[in-house]
Amino acid sequence: MSTATxxxxxxxxxxxxxxxxPKKTTGFWSWFTTVDHKKIGILYACTALIFxxxxxxxxxxxxxxxxxxxxxVLTASQYNQLFTMHGTTMVFLLGMPLSVAFANYxxxxxxxxxxxxxxxxxxxxxxxxxxxxxxLYSSFLLGGAPxxxxxxxxxxxxxxxxxxxxxxxxxDFWTIGLIIVGxxxxxxxxxxxVTALNMRAPGMTLMRIPVFVWMMLVTAxxxxxxxxxxxVALIMVFFDRNFGTAFFLPTKGGDPLLYQHxxxxxxxxEVYILILPGMGVVSEVLPVFSRKPLFGYPVVVFSGIAIxxxxxxVWAHHMFTTGLxxxxxxxxxxxxxLIAIPTGVKIFNWLATVYKGAVRLTTAMYxxxxxxxxFTIGGLSGVSLAIVPADTQQHDSYFVVAHxxxxxxxxxxxxxxxxxxxxxxxxxxxxxxxxxxxxxxxxMLVGFNLTFFPMHLLGIYGMPRRxxxxxxxxxxxxxxxxxxxxGFLIAVSVLIFIVNAIVSRRRGAIAGPDPWDGRTIExxxxxxxxxxxxxEIPEIQARDDYWHYKYTEDDDGMLVPLPSGGADxxxxxxVTRLAAAPTHPIHMPSPSxxxxxxxxxxxxxxxxxxxxxxxxxxxxxxxxALTLAxxxxxxxxxxxTADEETx
Amino acid sequence: MATIEQAPxxxxxxxxGPPEPAGHPPAxxxxxxxxxxxxxxxxxxxxxxxxxISAYLLYRSRHQTGPTPKDVYSIPFTSVSSxxxxxxxxxxxxxxxxxxxxxxxxxxxxxxxxxxxxxxFIGGQIFEFTEFARKxxxxxxxxxxxxxxxxxxxxxxxxxxxxxxxxxxxxxxTQGRLRQGDAEKVEVAGLYWHFVDVVWIVIFTVVYxxxxxx
Numbered sequence: 105m106s107t108a109t110x111x112x113x114x115x116x117x118x119x120x121x122x123x124x125x126p127k128k129t130t131g132f133w134s135w136f137t138t139v140d141h142k143k144i145g146i147l148y149a150c151t152a153l154i155f156x157x158x159x160x161x162x163x164x165x166x167x168x169x170x171x172x173x174x175x176x177v178l179t180a181s182q183y184n185q186l187f188t189m190h191g192t193t194m195v196f197l198l199g200m201p202l203s204v205a206f207a208n209y210x211x212x213x214x215x216x217x218x219x220x221x222x223x224x225x226x227x228x229x230x231x232x233x234x235x236x237x238x239x240l241y242s243s244f245l246l247g248g249a250p251x252x253x254x255x256x257x258x259x260x261x262x263x264x265x266x267x268x269x270x271x272x273x274x275x276d277f278w279t280i281g282l283i284i285v286g287x288x289x290x291x292x293x294x295x296x297x298v299t300a301l302n303m304r305a306p307g308m309t310l311m312r313i314p315v316f317v318w319m320m321l322v323t324a325x326x327x328x329x330x331x332x333x334x335x336v337a338l339i340m341v342f343f344d345r346n347f348g349t350a351f352f353l354p355t356k357g358g359d360p361l362l363y364q365h366x367x368x369x370x371x372x373x374e375v376y377i378l379i380l381p382g383m384g385v386v387s388e389v390l391p392v393f394s395r396k397p398l399f400g401y402p403v404v405v406f407s408g409i410a411i412x413x414x415x416x417x418v419w420a421h422h423m424f425t426t427g428l429x430x431x432x433x434x435x436x437x438x439x440x441x442l443i444a445i446p447t448g449v450k451i452f453n454w455l456a457t458v459y460k461g462a463v464r465l466t467t468a469m470y471x472x473x474x475x476x477x478x479f480t481i482g483g484l485s486g487v488s489l490a491i492v493p494a495d496t497q498q499h500d501s502y503f504v505v506a507h508x509x510x511x512x513x514x515x516x517x518x519x520x521x522x523x524x525x526x527x528x529x530x531x532x533x534x535x536x537x538x539x540x541x542x543x544x545x546x547x548m549l550v551g552f553n554l555t556f557f558p559m560h561l562l563g564i565y566g567m568p569r570r571x572x573x574x575x576x577x578x579x580x581x582x583x584x585x586x587x588x589x590x591g592f593l594i595a596v597s598v599l600i601f602i603v604n605a606i607v608s609r610r611r612g613a614i615a616g617p618d619p620w621d622g623r624t625i626e627x628x629x630x631x632x633x634x635x636x637x638x639x640e641i642p643e644i645q646a647r648d649d650y651w652h653y654k655y656t657e658d659d660d661g662m663l664v665p666l667p668s669g670g671a672d673x674x675x676x677x678x679v680t681r682l683a684a685a686p687t688h689p690i691h692m693p694s695p696s697x698x699x700x701x702x703x704x705x706x707x708x709x710x711x712x713x714x715x716x717x718x719x720x721x722x723x724x725x726x727x728x729a730l731t732l733a734x735x736x737x738x739x740x741x742x743x744x745t746a747d748e749e750t751x
Numbered sequence: 752m753a754t755i756e757q758a759p760x761x762x763x764x765x766x767x768g769p770p771e772p773a774g775h776p777p778a779x780x781x782x783x784x785x786x787x788x789x790x791x792x793x794x795x796x797x798x799x800x801x802x803x804i805s806a807y808l809l810y811r812s813r814h815q816t817g818p819t820p821k822d823v824y825s826i827p828f829t830s831v832s833s834x835x836x837x838x839x840x841x842x843x844x845x846x847x848x849x850x851x852x853x854x855x856x857x858x859x860x861x862x863x864x865x866x867x868x869x870x871x872f873i874g875g876q877i878f879e880f881t882e883f884a885r886k887x888x889x890x891x892x893x894x895x896x897x898x899x900x901x902x903x904x905x906x907x908x909x910x911x912x913x914x915x916x917x918x919x920x921x922x923x924x925t926q927g928r929l930r931q932g933d934a935e936k937v938e939v940a941g942l943y944w945h946f947v948d949v950v951w952i953v954i955f956t957v958v959y960x961x962x963x964x965x
Contacts, residue, residue, distance in 0.1 A: 221784040294791045302779045302787060328791060332799035340806070343901060348891030351806065357813050357894050366802060737919070 125742070126695040129635065137695035139223035140635060144230050145209030146531065151234050152202040153602075158241075159193035160598060162186045164591055167555075171588035173576035181271065183572035184251040189240075191254025192278065195374065196285050197237045199512065200327070202520055203381035204229070204292050207320040209531065211296060213626035213633060214314045216305025216642045221298040223693040224739065225291050231703030232288025239707040240281035248272025250281075253570065255371065258352035258363040262344035273714055275345060279338040280710040286331045287706065293327035296320055305625075307644035311405070314624045315398060318405045319384030322412040326373045326380075329416075334370035337363055346716065361426060368419035376415040378512055379479075380408060382519025383450060386472040389526050390454050392620050393469040394461025395663070397648055400453045407446035407453075414443040424492050425499045433492050440490035447483055451476060466620075467541030471522035474549055478514025482507060485560065500570075503563025509556045521548070521601070528605070529619045533631040534612030540604040547597035554590025558583035623648040636690040691745055698739035705732035789939045793946045796909075800950050803902040804957060810894040812963040817892040820899075823883050824959055832875030833955050836910075839868035840948045843941045853931040859924045862937075865944065866917040869910055876907050899958065906954060909947045916940050 126137040138144060165186055169175040178186065208226065212219055220226050243249045251274045252261035261278070263269035300321045304313065340351040341363070350356030352363045391398045398404060420428060420436040428436075454476055463469070485507040489495045498504060521544075528536045567580050574580055618627040625642055626633070628650045646652050655663045708728035712721045780787060811820070846861035880900070883889075888896045920940055923929040929936065 222788065290792075290795060294788050294795075297791055298784050298787045302782075302784050304779045328795045329798050332795050332797075333802050336799060336802035336806070339901070343890075343897070349897035349901070350891070350894060351810075351897060357810075359809065359813075362806060362809060366806075740919070 139227050139693045141208050141212050141220045145205050148201050148205030152198050155193050155197035159190050162190040167588040167591040170584050175573050180572045185249040188250045199378040201233050214317050215308050217303035218637050220295050222295050224696050224699045228699035229288045229292035231700050235707045236284035243277035248274050250274035250278035258360045262341045262352040276714045279342045284706045290331050293324040296324040305641050312647045315387035316384035319380045319408050322408050323377050323380045326377045330370045330373040337366035364423050368422045372419040373415045379515045382516045385519045385523040386475050389468050389472040389522050390457045393464045394458045396461040399456035404453050407449045410446040424495045437492050444487050468522045468525035470545040471518050475518040482510025482514050501563035502559040502567045506556050506559035529615030530631045535615050536608045537604050544600045551590045551593030555587045558587050623651040625650045639686045693744050698735050702735035789942050807898040810898050818888045823886050832872050835868050836872040839865045843944050847937050847941050850934045850937050862921040866914050869914045913944050
């Protein structure tokens with residue numbers, strides 16, 4: 105309903121003042137009511153990094169347990185909770201929101217907009233994500249965390265509590281928590297699509313928008329269509345556990361395979377939801393540090409779109425060992441190999457971009473090149489898993505763990521770290537320390553490969569996933585120890601990054617508007633950008649518009665800087681963009697309490713659902729419902745821009 | 752792609768009130784932000800119902816204990832309530848046409864009529880559910896009942912949200928806070944309402960009319 109309300113209320117009369125509208129846009133409390141896409145982007149990034157640390161600590165505990173045979177660090181039950189929450193956290197609370205953080209901050213800046221299409225919905229998306237994450241983690245205190253794997257396979261997760269397949273209420277928290285996070289992600293996806301399609305500056309045609317925006321657009325469409333499918337699967341699991349249905353219980357005729365189909369019909373597009381933003385980031389970083397335009401922009405864009413479409417036709421390769429039959433298996437094996445083509449095309453485009461470029465090896469460039477190398481290894485092991493006989497051998501072994509960590513850590517995390525080093529100066533106006541950055545990169549690269557490369561071998565030697573201890577004598581001992589040491593090296597690397605980010609915030613070198621000699625228009629405005637982003641909405645003349653303000657080519661195709669201070673219009677326009685203060689009032693959306701309020705209602709209703717058989721559910725339900733109703737109505741009648749600011 | 756910028760379609764009437772934040776170009780797709788957003792939400796919702804309908808189709812003839820679809824369905828009754836729901840789409844169109852003309856009196860009438868017809872449909876569904884329960888078909892009876900109740904239940908929840916939305920618009924209209932310039936608010940609610948109707952057409956056909964294979 106909220107989507108209906110972002111247009112202006114025509115008559116400001118008789119707007120009921122139930123909560124006085126917040127006005128402050130600075131200070132601690134302003135972060136709770138902000139609708140500024142840049143502040144929300146920073147909130148997303150900080151929160152996702154906190155979840156990254158938490159998920160990382162869970163991984164370290166897992167690695168400690170597995171460091172030696174017959175590990176005694178964790179019990180089986182604790183191990184189950186930790187690997188479930190590690191996966192759930194890294195996918196839903198790190199990967200997706202950190203990509204959204206970049207999208208939130210950058211999409212409006214890159215397309216020449218003042219904010220996203222629905223600023224309050226944007227705030228709601230953030231609060232829904234953080235409260236959904238806290239809801240999931242509160243399960244540790246309320247009878248045990250989710251313990252059925254991040255994929256939550258049935259009938260293990262869907263067997264009613266009374267039958268006791270899994271102890272505790274973990275799967276209930278898991279289903280409801282993911283539905284809450286999913287609602288938030290869906291609103292975020294709608295916001296990004298509408299912003300990228302509708303809010304572009306004049307002249308910013310679709311084939312001129314930066315590749316990062318394109319990739320986020322594809323990601324948002326995937327999110328939009330994938331999440332309702334898992335929502336249905338989660339609802340069914342919840343009903344099976346609590347209301348006596350048997351959707352996935354074979355004892356009463358249900359089909360656990362239906363769950364796997366629904367889950368992976370979401371789950372495989374989800375993989376592309378996680379990797380496409382990383383691809384978008386390196387497509388921005390590589391051209392800037394090679395001083396060349398991206399090689400084959402249209403091909404990169406169409407490859408991304410092709411991945412978006414093909415991503416829907418490969419889900420059953422997660423189910424090769426379930427007995428789907430030769431025809432289905434062959435089809436999905438082929439479609440899985442097919443998706444390697446657009447992915448490979450992109451890799452060659454990136455290499456061709458760097459080829460013969462004037463390469464500057466900054467930390468951002470290191471991470472981007474690391475992305476290409478690590479992601480290629482992950483992609484190749486992915487193609488080997490597409491071959492059914494090999495997959496049947498490797499299924500549920502550590503080979504698969506190695507594969508998807510090369511894709512998601514080597515891909516997404518390396519890509520987003522590249523983005524951190526590249527855009528941090530834009531966000532905070534100061535440079536991240538390059539020496540710490542290089543240290544961050546090398547420790548991460550070495551730690552990452554120490555951790556996950558041995559897992560290929562462990563998988564080939566037959567070590568199964570999700571087992572909390574293993575006996576010695578299988579040849580797994582040394583490799584596991586190496587993986588654990590690597591895991592701690594990654595932790596050191598992340599620590600270096602956090603120190604770098606905190607220290608550079610105050611002590612880093614002043615960045616200036618354009619520290620990297622950038623190509624896209626976010627570098628044409630001050631760092632950090634003013635609240636309204638652009639004093640004048642720019643008129644876009646070309647792809648990599650800002651580059652053409654700075655350089656032209658001579659007859660031999662060599663770059664020639666445009667003289668600064670010249671009388672040409674182009675230069676004047678560039679100066680205008682950097683002007684300190686606008687010459688006319690710029691109306692920005694006003695802060696609001698209601699996105700937070702509506703988001704708060706979701707976990708309250710979530711607790712009511714999880715504890716529906718307890719008396720306090722009947723207290724929580726009306727509280728949640730009233731909060732939701734009040735929040736939605738107040739939001740609906742509240743104009744996007746406060747009255748006093750419009751005059 | 753470039754044609755989108757070259758020929759912007761005529762924009763809808765600009766609502767009176769504070770101006771748009773300065774400088775935004777005409778909408779890149781020619782569809783307003785709000786309408787684009789509701790279309791995207793509805794496309795997402797298609798997958799939601801699609802997944803439930805798929806589950807229903809997969810399970811409809813499996814392991815039947817207790818009443819089967821044949822035992823409980825009353826096609827004439829459900830046809831009437833389906834007809835009522837479809838007629839509500841007509842009144843919804845009339846409501847939109849009224850506000851676009853600036854006829855606020857008819858707007859209020861047709862909004863209320865749409866909400867009433869929707870309520871009749873929901874009443875019919877409640878009657879149907881209790882009737883089924885009386886015949887021994889409850890949520891946990893068999894796979895048919897589980898998939899049926901969850902699918903139609905979530906559809907009913909969608910209709911209920913639509914009714915609340917329509918009544919809220921009607922409330923705004925009676926206070927004089929919904930004017931000709933706000934036609935898009937009615938249009939967006941209408942898109943949602945028509946979508947819920949279309950989903951019901953699919954459910955009625957697939958779930959009620961097509962017999963389960965042996």
